[in-house]
Amino acid sequence: MRLGRRYALAAAGVVLMGMIGCSPLTSESSAVAARPNTESPMSKVVIPDTKLVNSNTKFGFKLFSEVLKKDKGANVFVSPSSVAFALAMTYNGAEGTTQQAMAKALEYSGLSLQQINSSNAALKTLLENPDPKVQLTIANSLWTNSNASLNPSFMQRNRDFYASRVTNLDFTDSGAANTINNWVKDSTRGKIDKIVEQISPDQVMFLINAIYFKGAWTEPFDKSQTKEQPFTKASGQIVQTPMMTQRGKYKYLENNKFQAISLPYGRDGKISFYVFLPKENSGDLKEFYQSLNSLNWEKWMPQFQSRSGEIRLPRFKMDYEVTLNDALTALGMGEAFSDKANFSGIGKNLAISTVKHKTFVEVSEEGTEAAAATSVGIVALSAPMNPPFSMVVDRPFFTFVRDNQTGSILFMGSIVAPQS
Template sequence: MPRRYGVRSARRYLLTAASVVLMGVLGYCQFMSSSTKVVAESPVFQSEYEISQNTFKMDDEKLVAANTKFGFKLFSEILKTDADKNVFVSPSSVAIALAMTYNGASGSTQQAMAKALELQGLSLEQINSSNAVLKEFLENPDPKVQLTIANSLWARQNFPFKPEFLQTNQEFYKAEVSNLDFSDPGSPAIINNWVKEKTSGKIDKIVEEITPEQVLFLINAIYFKGSWTEKFDKNTTANYPFNLISGEQKQHPMMSQTGDYKYYETEEFQAASLPYGDNGRISFYIFLPKQNSSLTAFYQNLNTENWEQWMTKFSKREGFIRLPRFKMVYNIELNQALKALGMEEAFSKKADFSAMSEEKLFIDTVQHKTFVEVNEEGTEAAAVTSVGVRTTSVQLKPEPFQMIVDRPFFCAIRDNQTGSVLFMGSIVNPESSD
């Protein structure tokens, strides 16, 4: 059985370190620069979601903006190889796992990771304290919404990791740190059982095997389950055509609903926000390219600046939505995408992780796996990221809209209070898969 190091209470840390600047790590939409309210001058969210001035400071906004850029850059890299597939990722999960790893980096490796993660200008203390606060702030935001974030470090037994590195990840990330006999064939099962537990059984494996050179796995797990504020009536679900990228048309179960939605439309796309729970703090966003456009064209404009602007444009409008039910599992190794973003050194033998150990270490693999199911009741989603380290005014009421999601679309699950993009996806074929 693994031996666990003691974990200090994050709440105790907050009480004893009240003077530390607190920041938002998971967020992907920039906060207002000098206000207590979130998301620029948004007419949609400004009056509904407020954050205490004692909780978030200007440094938080810088970090939220940094993670926004990283999340969309990463998604763009993934689409270069998986554009014709369903893609669903959690930029929050990847950011947290790499932030824990970042605590072990030094020198040019730390600089390269900071550039790739858009963290230049932020101190390690700022990044860590932000993670500690935002984890506690985001979890279980609504009686009808479950959101949990769990972290763990699995270390090779007797390998000389620096105590400061382990303690920092325990202190700020509430990471469970365990020593394992990596030579034991049962060790992967121990790690995977933790993953299965933290994702409510939706993801049951992230580590296939442990090689003799591997000495550490840093793992983040996020689990989300939210009921729609207004559930879809199952009696209205029926088969309708969905148009694939290939031009083929298939019949697929589509949910339908009429109501008042936060809605935004341009010449290129329609967008709607479907809220979860009693307070609608977390929403499911759908961006549907117009018939004369395409998902490829939409992705050419999907960046931090446009996203932040779009979030301020949503307004209440009556309409009809038809949305496909879908369920999928997505699995990807992120090594190449992260190297393309500037982290290549961290994966090479030139890597400097001397803040982690005196031994020569580098990142062996970054694995990311997600699950999502969208149905009449709501949405269930989970994500796991594993970083393996080895040695070596009055407006006229507009006409009701119609949004028939019968072709490939982009979607995201966003915490509207902090701006955190918890998940994002590209759905090109809503065929259910296990």
């Protein structure tokens, strides 16, 4: 993939749905007409509930931990926000014990459906206005099979709270997948060009989330300072990699276990790229992940202080793909994948078949570009002043992109072998 000189992040999530014994739905060839709803629409919500942000953070770390178990020793990069938005839309159709199982996995304890939807609507609005020089858009859509009988209130809630575009398609048409993929491509500015490979006969719905971010470092790295330097991979192998260098004042945190830095984007730095680097004498990245949880997270974030120093960071890019079924099952959502699944809030006899996640990221002197896609398939049931620091990221590290205003984690990754 050839990348431009301006840098962007994009994420997309899609929910695929299928059904047994569906009665025909009165077909609408274009976007389904809006229906009145007494619940609060997006325009009436302004401030997201911090409980939802905390829930999303807990879920993101749990999901990341489960993914790491599968891809030991490999680079990992996921978008917790994309997965959370896609599953929140799906959660609107869950009932009974399936709803309880999803609530457990998504850390929704103590949150009503109204709170979840209203807070997601407010979060979407707030995230989309981070900085005059930063673009961040979140788009949602529902694509329904024209012969399926679905609950109109489910689709209306997705319109009202997630600003979802709802469109009926003939899924037997050979061009249906391309129609959906073109929307994803447009919504991610071409960073994700395909999320639906093919449409099976029992498919009834796709719910898609797309996140797009475009920005540059507040202080770009000087390309003339980038030099080939050694990086020690998790295996112990030493490889030469382009290392970017910069000096200045940064939000910085250091203890006896790790160094951490915040590199801001745009004019106001409301969104930042964070790097956590375990110290050489305190264990490796695997040991660091044993302490990476929401409780420690809440302790660490306020401890970042402005401090002068130097950062050397690899210029890297990577692609990543993972199926999340096992991870979500381990988090307590197994029923949603089984014949006991209850998505009667959407229609009859539905269950999740596959949750897939794909990402791409590149970090360079000018900024960061990344893309992510989440596919959920549902089918029929059969400190004080300190001296300057030096932070040389020459070994495996943890990184994430965070909206500092809301605390939402947009992307997170484990970089053990940077490639350029």
